[in-house]
Amino acid sequence: MLPDVAVAAGAGTQVAPILFAEKDTVLYNTAMTFELSGDLDGVAFKADEFGDCQADGATKLTCSLPFEFDLGPDGVIGYFEAELTAAKTALGKTGKITTTFTADGIAKVTTTAGVTVAEGVDLAAGKGSKISVKAGAGFDAKLQVTNTSDKVLHGAAIIFNTDYAFSSAREFSNCRYSDGQVNTCLFEQDLQPGATYRTSLPYRLRPDTAAPGGAYGEMQWLTGDDYQDLLEYMDKAGYEGPGRAGKGGKLGLTAQASAREVQQTDPDLDNNWQNVEIKVLGRQGTDFAAVGATAKGAKGDTVTLPVGTRNNGPATRDASRIGSAAATVIVTIPAQAKVVSVPDGCTKAEDDSVKTNPKALQYVCFSSPLFKAKTTVLWKFGVQLTADVTNAKGLVEVNPPCQCERFAKDTNKKNDTAAIVINPVAGAGSGGQGGGGSLPITGSQTALFGGAGAVLVAAGVLGFFVARRRRTRFEA
Structure with a gap:
């Protein structure tokens, strides 16, 4: 998708398409063709100095990538950028850009955007x-x-x-x-x-x-x-x-x-x-408390383990500017429990940066960058019991120490872990909430940490809105 473009008379601007896919995919032999039409005398594309874009006269430009291209629902920008210039004599002229995106294995995608040669100010x-x-x-x-x-x-x-x-x-x-x-x-x-x-x-x-x-x-x-x-583009793009x-x-x-x-x-x-x-x-600081879980079931049953963390406050944790998760939670699955459903925001822990027990089956879950005080985030794992178990234990750890950029200023580290117990035995210890007691789930918190989201560029303007978008197909 390409925003409408305003180029200053006697100057130039970057034309920056935003691309999305319905699901994460890898594309090969990708290319984007830009073509001008309408009353745009004096307006021309300029090929870049690195050779990724080739001009076909003044009104047509094709940019290609010499490597595989990862694309997903969050969208990408900064690829297939074209420079558009306008002569001073072109002031007031209008037309359009037609873009065509191609890659192996998908139908080509064509979109159009308006072009206006505007008066330059500063x-x-x-x-x-x-x-x-x-x-x-x-x-x-x-x-x-x-x-x-x-x-x-x-x-x-x-x-x-x-x-x-x-x-x-x-x-x-x-x-x-x-x-x-x-x-x-x-x-x-x-x-x-x-x-x-x-x-x-x-x-x-x-x-x-x-x-x-x-x-x-x-x-x-x-x-x-x-x-x-910018507002018109945001509305058009969803x-x-x-x-x-x-x-x-x-x-x-x-x-x-x-x-x-x-x-x-x-x-x-x-x-x-x-x-x-x-x-x-x-x-005033932030106290993250681990939230554990208990469950009961027999061999062959599938049970739900709602685990996570709560920000007891008094301070909200805001990691939005650095684009990282406010809380990182490591979940150790009890033995003889097979994970059959993994919640959004969680993935299997497979390297030393997120594993705390190399011998156990572990998952890592990321909260959103903003984690408000007095709110809780839970991730619900579905596990199938492969045997009849008693007091089978796992563990929930919130922000465990690591050699990485992870929140390490928790004001109460005593509640940073909580147990997961399947078929607990009375008097043998049970799971539940970090630090004991029941923790209400309040507020709204996005469990999926998806980075900083899509960056918007319209008319050469950097947008700050991290926003949800309708995604139904490959788009360019």
Whole structure:
């Protein structure tokens, strides 16, 4: 699938398709052909310097991969990229790109995307800031943008990529929100050439933020047209959008009215970024407790083992920025139990980085990167008993020590393990919850750790939305 493309007159942009497959697969002899059509005189493809793309005149380009290509439901980007250029005389011209994706063993996939030669402008973000804040306290993110071009900019937008710790303290009607956080704001005002504009977003650091620690936010400024192109592409591609509109008044930038004639795009996004770095004061950590299970059955029976971990808090664990699981759980299956169903998010442990007992049958399960305080994640294993067993034991371990990037600052390591027991004998010890007692399952937590998800690029804009998508076939 290819987003609509806005290329600045007198400049160039990367055309970046996003590819998905219904299920994980390996493809061979893959190629993507791009072809221009419509009123696009002065618009041309440029072959890359590494030789993976070959031009057939100015309007046709074929890019191929000389190696096997892994593709799955999460999608990939960064392959089959083409550079599109436009002459200054092409301003205002429109047309389309037709893409054709081919690989051994599948039917070719053809899609189309619009092309617009837009007026080039340049936004420059303000400097980053560093703030010290206690968990639960409020703070303001002071944002700045300058229209460094010699043209009036007709509308601007900002996209927020903030850690979970950033909670919006107030809502605005021209901004969009989800899970208590602002995701985007659109300013439908004019920005004068050379002028600098400021705004301020009120935040509150969530009370369950780990301390001492840090939280980070990145903000990217876009032209209003590039932002609208991004939203249209997300809707077309089946991505979740940036959320609902806020319920308050408008967040504003100083503006002056100006006549509008053509679409605008920013071809240089390197200077569009601003960040807010939070130093979290205080002291509160995270206690992960293992959740074990008990089951009863006879030889030949299939029983369910709901095992997992609970974040007792008081701090939420957020590993989203580094793209790793908040909790890694190792499950040792009791002897004489054959695993017949493996839950999503779990795989057989087959190397030293995840095995804790080389002689046992073990599985490793990954939580999502965000694991909120006072919530539980369970994975339900189905096992068939191959013999009549009594007090057959297994083990659940949460974040066991390893020479790897795994959470190691658990505040109570005594409950990091819990037993699995099949057909327990009274007085012989039983399984159940780590640390004893019953743990309620609260909140919603995605058990499957699928990396950072698909990255969106539309009109040269890097999107921050990690979103679910409808996947029904091979797509390009």
